Amino acid sequence: MDFLQLVKQRFARDRVGLIFAILLLAIYLVALTAQWIMPYDPMKMDLRAVFNPPTFAHPLGTDQFGRDVLSRVILATQVSARVATAAAVIGLTIGTALGMYVGYVGGLAESIVMRLTDIMLIFPTIMLAIVVVTIAGPSEWGVIIALAVSWIPPFVRLSRAVTLSVREELYVEASIAVGSGRWQVLRHHIWPNISSPIIVQGTLTLPIVVLSASSLSFLGLGVQPPTPEWGQMLNAAKDFLRTSPYLLIGPGAALFIFVLASNMVGDALQETLNPRLKQRK
Amino acid sequence: MEHKTPLIEVKNLKTYFRTDNGVCRAVDGISFSISAEKTLGVVGESGCGKSITARSIMALVDPPGRIEEGEILFHRKGEVVDLTKLDPKGRTMRDIRGNDIAMIFQDPMTSLNPVFTIGDQIIEGILLHRKIGRSNARRQAIEMLESVAMPSPEQRVDDYPHQLSGGMRQRAMIAMALSCNPALLIADEPTTALDVTIQAQVIELMRRLQKDFKAAIMFITHDLGVIANIADDVIVMYLGEVVESGTVREIFHNSKHPYTQGLMNSLPVLTHDRGRRLVAIEGNVPSSFAVPDGCRFAPRCPHVMEVCRQRAPRLLDVGNGHRAACHLNETVALEAPV
Amino acid sequence: MPLFGGHARDTVLLRLVVSRLLFIIPAGLLLITFLFALFHIIPGDPALLLAGDNAPAHIVEAIREAYGFNKPLPVQYMTYMLNVLQGDLGVSNFSRDPVVSLIIPRILNTALLAFWAMMFAMVVSLSFGCVSAMYWNTGVDKAITVVSLIGICTPIFVSGLLGIFFFSVKLGVLPTGGFNSWQSLILPVITLGAVEAALLTRMVRSTMINALNQDYITTARAKGVAELVVVFKHALRNALLPIITLFGLGFGNTLGGSVVIETIFTWPGLGRLMIESILTRDLPVTQGALLFFAMTFIVVNLIVDVLYAYVDPRISYD
Numbered sequence: 001m002d003f004l005q006l007v008k009q010r011f012a013r014d015r016v017g018l019i020f021a022i023l024l025l026a027i028y029l030v031a032l033t034a035q036w037i038m039p040y041d042p043m044k045m046d047l048r049a050v051f052n053p054p055t056f057a058h059p060l061g062t063d064q065f066g067r068d069v070l071s072r073v074i075l076a077t078q079v080s081a082r083v084a085t086a087a088a089v090i091g092l093t094i095g096t097a098l099g100m101y102v103g104y105v106g107g108l109a110e111s112i113v114m115r116l117t118d119i120m121l122i123f124p125t126i127m128l129a130i131v132v133v134t135i136a137g138p139s140e141w142g143v144i145i146a147l148a149v150s151w152i153p154p155f156v157r158l159s160r161a162v163t164l165s166v167r168e169e170l171y172v173e174a175s176i177a178v179g180s181g182r183w184q185v186l187r188h189h190i191w192p193n194i195s196s197p198i199i200v201q202g203t204l205t206l207p208i209v210v211l212s213a214s215s216l217s218f219l220g221l222g223v224q225p226p227t228p229e230w231g232q233m234l235n236a237a238k239d240f241l242r243t244s245p246y247l248l249i250g251p252g253a254a255l256f257i258f259v260l261a262s263n264m265v266g267d268a269l270q271e272t273l274n275p276r277l278k279q280r281k
Numbered sequence: 282m283e284h285k286t287p288l289i290e291v292k293n294l295k296t297y298f299r300t301d302n303g304v305c306r307a308v309d310g311i312s313f314s315i316s317a318e319k320t321l322g323v324v325g326e327s328g329c330g331k332s333i334t335a336r337s338i339m340a341l342v343d344p345p346g347r348i349e350e351g352e353i354l355f356h357r358k359g360e361v362v363d364l365t366k367l368d369p370k371g372r373t374m375r376d377i378r379g380n381d382i383a384m385i386f387q388d389p390m391t392s393l394n395p396v397f398t399i400g401d402q403i404i405e406g407i408l409l410h411r412k413i414g415r416s417n418a419r420r421q422a423i424e425m426l427e428s429v430a431m432p433s434p435e436q437r438v439d440d441y442p443h444q445l446s447g448g449m450r451q452r453a454m455i456a457m458a459l460s461c462n463p464a465l466l467i468a469d470e471p472t473t474a475l476d477v478t479i480q481a482q483v484i485e486l487m488r489r490l491q492k493d494f495k496a497a498i499m500f501i502t503h504d505l506g507v508i509a510n511i512a513d514d515v516i517v518m519y520l521g522e523v524v525e526s527g528t529v530r531e532i533f534h535n536s537k538h539p540y541t542q543g544l545m546n547s548l549p550v551l552t553h554d555r556g557r558r559l560v561a562i563e564g565n566v567p568s569s570f571a572v573p574d575g576c577r578f579a580p581r582c583p584h585v586m587e588v589c590r591q592r593a594p595r596l597l598d599v600g601n602g603h604r605a606a607c608h609l610n611e612t613v614a615l616e617a618p619v
Numbered sequence: 620m621p622l623f624g625g626h627a628r629d630t631v632l633l634r635l636v637v638s639r640l641l642f643i644i645p646a647g648l649l650l651i652t653f654l655f656a657l658f659h660i661i662p663g664d665p666a667l668l669l670a671g672d673n674a675p676a677h678i679v680e681a682i683r684e685a686y687g688f689n690k691p692l693p694v695q696y697m698t699y700m701l702n703v704l705q706g707d708l709g710v711s712n713f714s715r716d717p718v719v720s721l722i723i724p725r726i727l728n729t730a731l732l733a734f735w736a737m738m739f740a741m742v743v744s745l746s747f748g749c750v751s752a753m754y755w756n757t758g759v760d761k762a763i764t765v766v767s768l769i770g771i772c773t774p775i776f777v778s779g780l781l782g783i784f785f786f787s788v789k790l791g792v793l794p795t796g797g798f799n800s801w802q803s804l805i806l807p808v809i810t811l812g813a814v815e816a817a818l819l820t821r822m823v824r825s826t827m828i829n830a831l832n833q834d835y836i837t838t839a840r841a842k843g844v845a846e847l848v849v850v851f852k853h854a855l856r857n858a859l860l861p862i863i864t865l866f867g868l869g870f871g872n873t874l875g876g877s878v879v880i881e882t883i884f885t886w887p888g889l890g891r892l893m894i895e896s897i898l899t900r901d902l903p904v905t906q907g908a909l910l911f912f913a914m915t916f917i918v919v920n921l922i923v924d925v926l927y928a929y930v931d932p933r934i935s936y937d
Contacts, residue, residue, distance in 0.1 A: 122920045124875035127912060134897050134905055135660050211774050215879050218776050219894050234776055238883065241780065242788050252777045260772040341840055370846055379842035386841075391834040396856050396932055406842045441932045457842070 003196040003273070010272040017268035024261040030074060031081035040068040042075045043226050051244045060250040063233075064240065072228040073250040079229050080258065083140060083222075084210040087147035092202050094148070095155025100190055102156075103163030104182065114160070117153040125150045125212050133221045143213050143222040150212075151205060158201055162194045200273050204266035207259040214255055230255045287356060288465055288497050289315040289338065294351035294365075296330075296337045303570045307333040307346065309521035312596075315465060317356075320491065320498040322512030322529065324505060324544070326566055330521040331501045335467045338499075339384055340369035357381055357464070380410040383458035387470040389450035393442040399426075399453040400438035403460055410461045425456040428493070429486060448479035455486065459494055466491075467499045472507060484511055505548055509533060517541045520577045521569055523596060527603030537605035539582045576608070584609060635928050639921045646917050648700075654906045655699045658688075661902070668902055669712060708910070709903035711896075718907040722889060726911060728798060729888035732807055732880065733873050739812030740819055740873065741866060747816075748823025753850055755828060763820065770817025775876050779810045779883040796885035807884045815873050819865060826861045830854040860931050867923030871916055 011018045030037065040058075046066035054061045060069035102110040120128065125147070132146035166172060172189050180188075214231030216222035223229035225236075230251040237247035292312050298305040308330045315321045323331045336342045338353055353364040355377070367374045378384075386392040394402060403422040404415065411418070419438070426434035429452040442450055451471060458466055468487070472480040488511060491498055500511055508515060509529065516526040517540065525538040536542050543562040564581040567573060573580060579589040586608060594606045658665040666683040667674075682688075687695045702709075708718035751763045786806060787795040794803050830836070831854050839853045840846075878890030885891070893908035895901075 122871075122916050123913065124871045124916075126875040126878065127916070130878070130893070130897070131909065134909075135657065138898075207772070214774060215776070218879065219882055220898055221894070231774070231776065234774075234780065238776075238780055238783075241784055245784050245788070248777070248780055248784070252774075252780075255774055255777065256772055259774070260768070263768070263772055339841055341837060375843040375845060377843070378840070384838075384841040386834060386838060388834060392838045394835040394839070394853055394857070396930075405844070409843050443933050454838075 006272050014268060020261045020264035024265050027258055028081060031078040034074050034078040038071040038074050040071045042067060042071040042228055053246050061246045069250045073254050076228040076230050079223060080210060083144055083213045084206060087144045088202055088205050088209050090148035091151030092155050095152040096159040096198055099156040099159030100163050100186055103160035104167060104186060117156050120153045129212060129216055138221045140223045143216050147209050147212055159194050162197060163190050166190050166193045196273055200269045203269050207262040210258055286317040287314045288317040290354040292352045294337060295349045296333050296342060296346055297349050298346045300345055305569045306521050306572055307569055311523045313516050313523060313526060315497050315499055317497050318495050319513040320500055320511055322508040322515040323501045324508055325518035326503055328566055329518040331518055332469055335469050335501060339378060340374050379406050380461045381463050382465045383463040384467040385454045385458045385471050388474045389454050393450060395442055398439050398441055403457045406457050407460050425460050429456045447475055451483055462494055463496060465497045469501045505544060525605040531601055531603040537599050537610050538607050539584050540578050632928055636925050639924060650913050651700055651703050654910060655696055708907040711904050712901040718903050722907050725889040725892050729877055729890055732888060733877050735808040736811035737870050737873050739808060740815035743816040744819035744823050748820045749827055751824040752827035752831060767817045767820045770813055775814050775879050776883055782806050782810050798887050807880050807886055811876055811880045815869050819869050822865050823862055826858040827854060830858040863926050864923060867919055870919050
């Protein structure tokens with residue numbers, strides 16, 4: 001894949017981008033190994049040790065139930081990574097498949113799907129997510145479905161646009177002329193052109209999905225206690241701002257770093273795909 | 282040498298682009314002059330530095346480009362100004378642009394601002410340099426559109442660029458450029474983006490306007506046919522240098538540089554027999570980041586000699602104000618004053 | 620005297636406005652249909668849903684009668700539709716107050732918040748975005764870019780809570796929440812506006828850089844136009860086209876973000892009401908709030924479409 005080589009080249013030159021890529025991978029590593037690296041049991045309450053400010057034993061302090069904040073942040077990393085990645089991947093897969101299909105066959109199906117997509121794009125992500133959660137009820141799966149659904153339209157739009165332009169190419173006509181079926185054309189010709197922009201768009205989507213998921217949990221509509229989630233932990237922290245402000249640090253910093261790293265990596269990938277004019281004309 | 286009044290004298294101009302990939306010597310020490318009320322044709326392939334030369338005169342070179350060395354002497358209403366010494370964004374240079382020296386560009390669709398009417402754009406130019414009221418400026422704009430043979434100028438003046446055809450847009454650009462009666466009009470490939478029939482009309486228009494407005498023209502193009510049509514004097518550029526200069530007769534009938542000869546031989550001629558093949562110049566233009574030592578044309582020259590690869594030839598006088606930079610002329614030439 | 624700059628354009632634009640306005644009607648009807656569908660999509664007996672889990676049986680029956688849940692679907696649908704169109708959105712499960720009376724005062728508060736936040740965001744993003752583009756790739760540009768990046772990556776609730784911590788708790792200058800005075804506006808508006816500003820600054824910057832790279836900018840400079848005029852007249856006017864669309868989307872974002880802001884600052888707005896109603900399973904209030912939010916988005920979308928057509932002289936056909 002040409003794109004993969006370009007990406008490797010890019011990160012070889014771009015130190016800053018490389019650092020953020022490594023950071024992002026590190027976060028995912030933490031998410032994968034959370035069960036093993038947590039210093040304490042994140043659910044274990046110790047009512048004799050509530051609201052301890054950060055110490056060497058508890059680097060991020062303890063919360064209102066005496067639970068170790070660091071361990072909870074680590075577990076929350078796993079939760080957030082799972083939710084965000086699942087939502088992004090599901091939205092991407094369904095949206096891309098749908099967009100490719102209607103872009104290729106056109107006709108009534110395309111009109112209907114594009115109309116629906118346009119309507120959905122009028123409403124911001126969080127609104128769509130709130131509607132879905134209203135129906136499905138507040139839960140982790142509710143958030144995943146809600147965010148996946150709200151991210152289908154952009155991917156439909158993107159993959160349809162690419163499909164339309166590739167469909168007009170002569171080599172596709174030639175391929176059909178020698179008898180290729182719809183499926184073969186989609187797989188051999190359309191897909192290679194779509195894969196790079198979709199991946200780039202997916203990486204750019206990730207930070208927004210994480211923020212949306214955390215916002216939903218912050219509002220109480222997402223991951224429910226006692227399962228820790230960054231937004232949810234910050235919601236709890238807001239009630240103790242006066243006495244224990246340090247409770248903001250762990251989840252706040254973790255959220256910031258994840259969003260920053262995925263943003264930077266997404267940017268770097270995007271620039272690799274469409275190198276912007278580096279100089280003025 | 283014919284006695285002409287010099288309007289612009291370019292002396293040893295060097296404009297370089299310093300980038301992460303190295304130094305691009307876009308213009309590498311060129312000297313020429315433009316005479317008042319005459320047309321100088323600037324010929325060369327893409328990338329030879331013709332546009333950058335024009336922009337250097339107008340002080341419109343975008344960073345990372347910079348005029349590194351040289352002088353551009355502008356004989357302006359009695360005094361002589363060195364344009365390289367002026368602040369490109371400063372008052373003086375802005376007074377000169379559009380007013381004493383104007384420029385038109387290759388693609389009139391993208392060179393005109395799509396959200397303003399052509400009238401507004403012309404009027405803006407007028408009001409920048411003349412203290413007359415808006416209604417007077419509008420009247421003048423309509424007059425300018427008349428002089429460039431724009432059909433129904435009173436209506437067209439309120440049109441947006443996308444409502445005009447390619448030829449009409451270029452006329453509008455010319456009207457805009459000439460609206461303040463500049464002493465020099467620089468035309469950067471003004472006919473390249475137009476259909477051939479429209480090309481002829483626009484060139485004819487420019488010839489007439491030159492007489493009416495008494496302007497000098499610096500006409501940049503890669504099309505030798507157009508040069509033959511409109512130029513009085515010609516300079517031929519290759520890879521940032523002037524390789525030959527002289528009157529249009531001398532260059533066309535008596536070229537003394539293999540590159541110019543190559544350009545002319547690659548022109549299809551209708552009157553010759555069908556069997557005659559087009560002779561293309563071998564090879565490709567090298568990158569201006571990696572300029573060869575010695576004569577820059579040596580790698581592609583059919584008459585290349587050993588000395589060509591070792592020593593760059595200087596611009597030498599070969600008679601009748603005709604100069605060429607080629608070792609082939611060395612035995613008969615005198616060193617021309619710079 | 621032509622209104623929009625030409626008689627032909629006048630008719631075309633007028634036609635566009637009318638067609639878009641007409642679009643609102645079916646959009647609204649579709650919306651109400653969707654809200655009706657919620658009764659049956661949400662798992663459980665709709666009458667029970669509306670009555671609340673602890674309601675006595677006769678209340679549940681009364682509700683079933685009122686909404687017609689024992690009648691065929693089309694009849695229920697028509698009953699609901701007609702009620703809504705007459706302004707009856709039902710009553711809250713808990714307070715038994717009419718939904719409309721709960722919602723109206725809240726709308727004004729949310730509108731105030733969103734309006735000022737958007738003003739802030741537009742002013743900041745236009746100025747910093749243009750400056751960034753003018754001084755492209757210099758220290759100024761890089762500084763602005765870094766600050767915008769931090770703004771984009773900081774979640775609203777984090778910056779909101781930090782704001783409360785510094786200005787209310789530590790410095791005591793501003794109130795922690797509620798809507799008691801004009802000072803109560805400051806933190807919520809700036810927090811909400813700042814996030815949007817960060818996003819928009821980046822986009823304004825790239826549209827301006829795009830515009831400044833166009834050929835007509837060189838032409839303007841070649842005429843002797845001063846640099847500031849080049850940027851703010853020639854470039855900005857062109858960049859305005861995509862920027863208007865961005866601002867329209869930004870307003871949608873801002874309304875979405877207001878939901879979170881209202882929660883943090885206990886702002887008496889529609890967003891907080893909606894969230895509370897979802898958490899307490901007060902369906903009629905949720906429906907009412909959704910109706911207003913959704914209609915707002917549709918109207919904003921329409922305004923942006925028309926504005927875009929007005930600003931672009933090239934649009935001659937919808």
